[in-house]
Amino acid sequence: MSNKTQTPAKERVEQEKERIARKGQEVKSGLTPIKIYLLTYNAVSALLWANLLYITITFILTPRSNIQQIAGKSTFLNKLFTFNNSFLSSSTKIKPLNQIINHFKGSYEFKNLGFKTKYTQSLAILEIIHTIFGFVKSPIGTVFSQVFSRIYTVWGVVEAVPEVSHNSPLFTTMLFAWSLTETIRYTYYFLNLLNIQSKILNWLRYTTFIPLYPIGASSEAFLSFQTLPSIKPILLNLISTNSLPFKEILIKSTIGRNLLWNLAKSNNNLNKNSINQTWGPLEIFRLIMFFIWWPSLYFLYTYMFKQRRKVLGKGRGKVVGGTNKAR
Template identity: 25%
Template sequence: MQRFVDGAIADFSPVSVSFSANGHGARGVNAYKFDLHFYSLIDDEQATFVVSDNKIELLIRKLEPAWWPRLVATPQKPHWLKVDFDRWRTEDDMEQEKDEAPRDVRQDYEKEYNDLQRQELGYVKEKTKKVYLMFYNLAMFVGYLYVVSVMGVLYYRDGYNSITKAYSHVGNAFKFVQLLQYLEVMHPLFGYTKGSPLVPFFQVSGRNFILFLMIEWEPRMHAKPVVFYVFLIWSLVELIRYVICPSSPRSHRTNILFYLCSYPFYLSQLLGREVGLLTWLRYTIWIPLYPMGIVCEGIIVLRNIPYIEETKRFTVEMPNKLNITFDMVLFLKLYLLLLILPGTYLVMSHMSKLRAKKLGRGRGKRRQLHAD
């Protein structure tokens, strides 16, 4: 989990932290950074840091309240790492240090192991899960970039007339990438990503409800200008997640996958890159785009109500074999009510909390943190 506060970036993982910032030291203004690989797992979801005028404090908690014989994974601690004895805690039974379980040196000495692979193989072997996620994110980036590019070129060529033709030109491509997003529901189930599968399921299903039932099934909606706008807003939201970073790749990385996939935001997270601007955009651009997207979705549902009243599409009336009834018009009215009132509040409040967690709460809301 990457945190970004006042130009400083801390990238927390369950086993490490990577910190970088620009500051004024003994040699003037310089870029400072360090990496720590911890002895055991930490709670990277709750880890955070605060920047004050004269110091930077990181609050990192252990995932399990167990005794650690040392802070870092390797027996040799960095020469610059000092002990704050005012906050030092001791273990009553020091015999636990003698019973330390065997450790994987490939993880404790990850940098040295990767350097050895580069020397012997010419590249670093990546885990299958990581390679899959890189290609998945690259495919999604290309898909949404295609949609935005086609819509932009057509608008530049034909002007306002292209707005009514957006669905005929990019509708199939948009349906493909939206269906592909259901893979993000599967990722948490298989342990590829963290979090609950319910959140991406409801997000993807909500969009697909609008795309397939409200637009695809009603030909009269295809030429509506609101379809162009909702495609544009959805695509921009997703492109920010996969947007290309202008920074150049690190010179010491020789893996070809790095050159292919190192720029987009999620790929930068997979590869441990520190891109503060992308992080800020990822958790800020939703402020104008989400309300506009909700308004466009509401307009699409509202415009479909008279069409469904006319065609009785998706409506189940009595009598029938199942002896049930379903009024699609009533369902859309309830959906519209829930989308505008509690739906907007829940989405915006969730994103606001997530933004505060990722980017920090500002100087006025900083808390004095203590080492754990």
């Protein structure tokens, strides 16, 4: 009786051993040079982004006191949360928000976080090459737009205007969203290449983007917008060189004279306090990119929701169709 009950149990153990052995053999036999390269790329990328995530979280959790704002540098966020009231002698600021903003400033120099970020993110250029040569099955348009926006932000915004971007709290929120997203993504791709499925990781991969994509993309967009010079000098120049009746109307009216006076005064203050207040091709390009950002976010966001329904919609943790998109 006992032998009969033990036999099925032993058979199940042997079958499980055979199944594991077959799976290991399949993985081993499928290790082509391209697959080994992709495994290495995803493993290295996951480790690099995990390190950035650790540093970013450490920075956020590190207590700071007596954080001084840089004199003469009025940032976009400071202006956003400052209310100028003509009935008040001074501006009124939302102190809790200012404390949060100040707390998130300065992460670029924290443990060389900015230096590590720009080179870690630059590795993603390889993902475009992976898609072009068919190493992975991903839409080239989606991959290119995602990689381009990141590379542009790192080199065309953060490194191009360091006096503004390096001390911006938006750099911290952007990097937190990036690093958490990428740590999950590259780990998911690495395990997927080994035919290892994790329900928790699948759920994280196709769920965390819901809050992280808007945080990351909006931080990118407003960080770029923050680096733009003031538009007041342009308005003043247009008005001063305008020979149309509109100029005469402004000069004759009280409101018009006040407008011209305030523009001239603001322009004078900007020239004294700002490092770069000139508009050029790069600044115009950043302004255009700011408006392009939002439809691009919608495109990527809806694409990820489609992928989420495809992967999680037919059962959590299942990879539908067995398509490997590890890039």
